[in-house]
Amino acid sequence: MKIRVLGCAGTVSTESKTxxxxxxxxxxxxxxxxxxxxxxxxxxxxxxxxxxxxxxxxIKGLPSLAETLIFMNEPAxxxxxxxxMTIDSIRQHIMNGIIWPxxxxxxxxEAPVIRYAPLEEQQTVTVEGVSITPWFLYHNYSDFGYLxxxxxxxxxxxxxxxxxxxxxxxxxxxxxxxxEVSFPNENRExxxxxxxxxxxxxxxxxxxxxxxxxxxxxxxxxxYFKEEIISQLEALTLSNLVILQDGDLLEL
Ligand SMILES: [Zn+2]
Ligand SMILES: [Zn+2]
Numbered sequence: 056m057k058i059r060v061l062g063c064a065g066t067v068s069t070e071s072k073t074x075x076x077x078x079x080x081x082x083x084x085x086x087x088x089x090x091x092x093x094x095x096x097x098x099x100x101x102x103x104x105x106x107x108x109x110x111x112x113x114i115k116g117l118p119s120l121a122e123t124l125i126f127m128n129e130p131a132x133x134x135x136x137x138x139x140m141t142i143d144s145i146r147q148h149i150m151n152g153i154i155w156p157x158x159x160x161x162x163x164x165e166a167p168v169i170r171y172a173p174l175e176e177q178q179t180v181t182v183e184g185v186s187i188t189p190w191f192l193y194h195n196y197s198d199f200g201y202l203x204x205x206x207x208x209x210x211x212x213x214x215x216x217x218x219x220x221x222x223x224x225x226x227x228x229x230x231x232x233x234x235e236v237s238f239p240n241e242n243r244e245x246x247x248x249x250x251x252x253x254x255x256x257x258x259x260x261x262x263x264x265x266x267x268x269x270x271x272x273x274x275x276x277x278x279y280f281k282e283e284i285i286s287q288l289e290a291l292t293l294s295n296l297v298i299l300q301d302g303d304l305l306e307l
Contacts (some may be wrong), residue, residue: 056205057183058233058305062088063274063305065112065237071278072301073112076212076233077101080185084212088301089116091124098123103182105189106137107214109144118150121158124168128249132170136180138189139173140197146171192220193250194199202229208307211268215275218251223264232268232301235275239283251275254287261293271296272305293297 062072073087080097083089083104093101096118105206107113117135124133135142150157150169158169174180176199179188185205192200193216198296202224203210211229213220215237222232237251246253263265271293276284288298 056203056208056210056307057208058210058276058303058307060299060301060305061092062301063299064301065235065277066168066274066279067115068278071281073115074107074214074275075116075255078185078203079183080210082185082187085214086116086120086212087112087114089120091116095127098127098148099129101130101133102283103134103180104136105180105187105199105201106135106145107200107212109137109141110150110215113214114145114149115215117145118155118245121155124157125162126212129168130167131165134170135187136151136174136187138176138191138197138199139151141149141199142173159241188225190221190224192216192222192224200224210307215251217247218252218256218260219261222260228266229268231270231272231305233272233274235274236284236288237275237277239280240287241283242280254284254291258293265294265295269295270307272299273297274299 059077063076074085075088076084081100085107086104103196159167176191179186185203188202189199194279200213208230210231212233215235236254236257238246238253240253242254244251
């Protein structure tokens with residue numbers, strides 16, 4: 056499985072883009088960054104997007120993608136997967152005909168450029184040779200994490216989670232994990248309140264697992280605290296930990 060990191064920051068800045076992970080060049084996990092990183096040629100092969108939750112930094116790329124698809128005259132729609140609450144939120148509050156057109160009915164109702172595909176927990180979708188299964192990792196029961204399995208390795212994409220989230224899904228520790236750390240240790244209370252992690256909260260969660268994943272990829276650092284978070288992550292001295300950067304290519 057190949058992952059191209061289009062964006063992995065918790066904030067937009069001059070040097071950072073928000074969550075979007077391209078799997079095997081064809082499937083997207085979250086959509087914080089799309090058209091600012093992919094060419095028109097690359098967009099042509101993108102037909103499946105899995106959204107973790109409707110926070111703006113995870114859906115920000117969708118409106119301009121939908122508009123570009125209209126101009127591209129692509130015959131097949133792009134499927135947008137997520138929990139029913141996530142899909143409803145995008146429909147009602149973003150591409151609702153007021154903030155942005157409803158591209159699930161354009162250019163025509165019969166042949167729109169996007170197709171909403173609400174998923175139930177544990178409803179596996181297999182696309183491009185990868186099985187993708189949504190899990191409610193976090194206690195609010197609307198945000199999905201996704202477990203990816205291509206038959207060779209498994210990857211758990213947590214997206215944004217709090218410390219109560221479950222990282223051992225289907226009774227197994229994933230081979231690799233993309234996990235969020237948003238705030239430095241000093242902001243533990245803010246992290247707990249907002250359902251995010253600090254380096255120490257992440258380590259506490261990982262230590263509850265029966266064994267460590269082979270690779271721990273850390274994403275979603277809030278840019279304002281980036282240097283501090285990086286030095287605190289390095290101080291954990293976890294040999295299998297990698298702090299992701301926009302543009303990274305992972306081979307799993
Ligand atoms: Zn969020
Ligand atoms: Zn986020």
